Amino acid sequence: MRIFLRTLLKRKIALAGTGVVVLILVLALFSPFIATHDPMGLDPGVRLQGPSAAHWFGTDHFGRDLFSRIVYGARLTLIGGMGVVVYSVVLGVAIGVLSGYYRQFGFVVMRLVDVVMSFPALLLALAFLAILGPGLTNVIIAVGINFLTRTARIIFGLTLKLKEEVFVEAIRSIGASNLRILARHILPNLMSPLIVQATFTFAFSLLQIASLDFLGVGVPPQIPSWGNMISEGRIYITRAPGVLLFPGVFIVLTVLAFNLVGDVLRDNLDPRFRDQFGGR
Amino acid sequence: MFRYLLKSIASMVPTFLLASVLVFSLMHLMPGDPAGVMLGDTATPEDVQALRVTMGFDKPIYVQFYRWFTGVLRGDFGQSIFFHTPVLKVIRERAEVSLFIAVLSMALIIVTGIPVGVISAVWYNSYTDQTCSGASMLAASMPTFWLGLNLMLIFSVVLGWLPSSGFPSIVESGNLRDLRYLVLPCVTLAAPNSALIIRLTRASMLDVLKEGYVTTARAKGLSEVVVTMKHAFRNSLISVIAVVGFTFVGLASGTVITETVFSLPGIGRLVVESVLRRDYPVIQGIILVIAVAYMLVNLAIDFCYTFLDPRIRIT
Secondary structure, eight states: HHHHHHHHHHHHHHHHHHHHHHHHHHHHTTTTOOSSSSSTTOOGGGOOOOOOSSTTTBOTTTTTTTHHHHHHHHHHHHHHHHHHHHHHHHHHHHHHHHHHHHHHHHHHHHHHHHHHHHHHHHHHHHHHHHHHHHHHHHHHHHHHHHHHHHHHHHHHHHHHHHSSHHHHHHHTTTOOOOOIIIIIGGGGGHHHHHHHHHHHHHHHHHHHHHHHHHHTOSSSSSSHHHHHHHHGGGTTTTOOOOHHHHHHHHHHHHHHHHHHHHHHHHHHSSSGGGGGGOOO | HHHHHHHHHHHHHHHHHHHHHHHHHHHHSSSHHOOOOHHHHOOOOHHHHHHHHHTTTTSSSHHHHHHHHHHHHHTEEEEEETOOOOOHHHHHHHHHHHHHHHHHHHHHHHHHHHHHHHHHHHTTHHHHHHHHHHHHHHHHHHHHHHHHHHHIIIIISSOOOOSSOOOOOOOOOGGGGGGGHHHHHHHHHHHHHHHHHHHHHHHHHHHHHTSSSHHHHHHHHHHEEEEHIIIIIIIHHHHHHHHHHHHHHHHHHHHHHHHHHTTOHHHHHHHHHHHHTTHHHHHHHHHHHHHHHHHHHHHHHHOOOOOOOHHHOOO
16 A cells, blocks of 8 residues: 555656546535536526536536536446446456366366457447346446456466465465465455456446446436436537537546556556556 | 367367357346247237247257257357348348448557557657557547547538448448548547557567567667567567457447447447347347357467467477
């Protein structure tokens, strides 16, 4: 943590990234206090207006306040991203560690993981949503499948390496059980790469969730997610470019911020694992 | 080398089988009766029963899989519920525009991604490097649909240089001028993938430039261009080519978005339409076709490896 903070101070761009992350967090936590209007409140009298003192980012085709919708959208963005991270990390680690530790089990499971990874992520998510139907929970499940396999792949490789380390052999020779080795000695050593993986997962899952919302198969259209706002407003972009501009800028800023923070974490957390991440 | 290639081909068989099982089970994962879900809430019980029988849902699951899988091997992916025509025919009709976009975007990705990555690495930490790295980071953080809509707004609506949507078949008309319909979609699709290739080429070039043989080449008095192109670049190409496979998967996801943004009648758009119509056989068919295409791309990459990397040729 200390190394991370020191690097942050040295690399201004990463500091800016952290600033954006904090900003989104504040928006999400205090949405009711920050929003100036009701995000669902219709006001046909002020349709498709540009930014003004009353509506900071302008209004959409129903006269809803764009700024307030973006503020509430931050909440959905964080819930979606966190959902995918928690779900893909928990299952990915379980699958990866067990596959790396128990070779026969791993041989079969990793084959399956490879196959799932050979399907394009968005297509797989679309197929799952076709089965599960729309809604935030289902979006998280559908998007998480792909990230789960990536996490499992990385953790599998690391566990294989760790298992051969002298300290694991030493602990086994004094009679430690498999469960104890896994829980007390292997898992703690996986923390650094996991944190890095979680950051990138967060960033790219946001892009995918937004894409699914844009395609109209994500969260229901009236809910103010950033992807939905662009999807709904796209036919009005010539009259009110704000409906395209503002939600989009927030998506880009958030993803960029998490990518920058991820880059710094990768370069500084644990040099032994630096090679494990391709940068995406 | 021959044995290595045979092994690559042989390893495709279990992967294909597993992929088929997975795609098949997708349809049977859904809660409730598949026939009922496909027909929607308004269907009568008789309709549901009739569809169950025509689709074979009343048979045991292994019989259903056997029928479906042997069909797939013969190129029969079943019937589309919406179009009432064979799935493969539906896919084939939509393939032209998707193939055009994929090939043109891939060319664009390679032509922009690799040189920019090499330049970034050679001029490491210069302003050029920082600008290129920053731009690629930005492109990778941008939602494809947002980039597409912005390009459409600027180049079609405001400037009026390029058409904003649609695509007349070039194969039918033979009019190459219609390729201008694909300029914006291809740029949209290529941008995030180019960013990935830039980052990887740069990283792999930086690794290679640190190698002893590059120092030796410099010490021999070779010019910087020869050192970079002949000694460093050729060796970094091996890891870059591996990424082309990944990029292919990225392209397949990207076409779904791009074709929706620019209203192009391609396979990507077909997937979204099929999801909204719950036309499962078409979804299954497309996913399997793309998975097979990905396996073939990987096989092609394996072939490339054997030519690029002598270490593989010997083993």
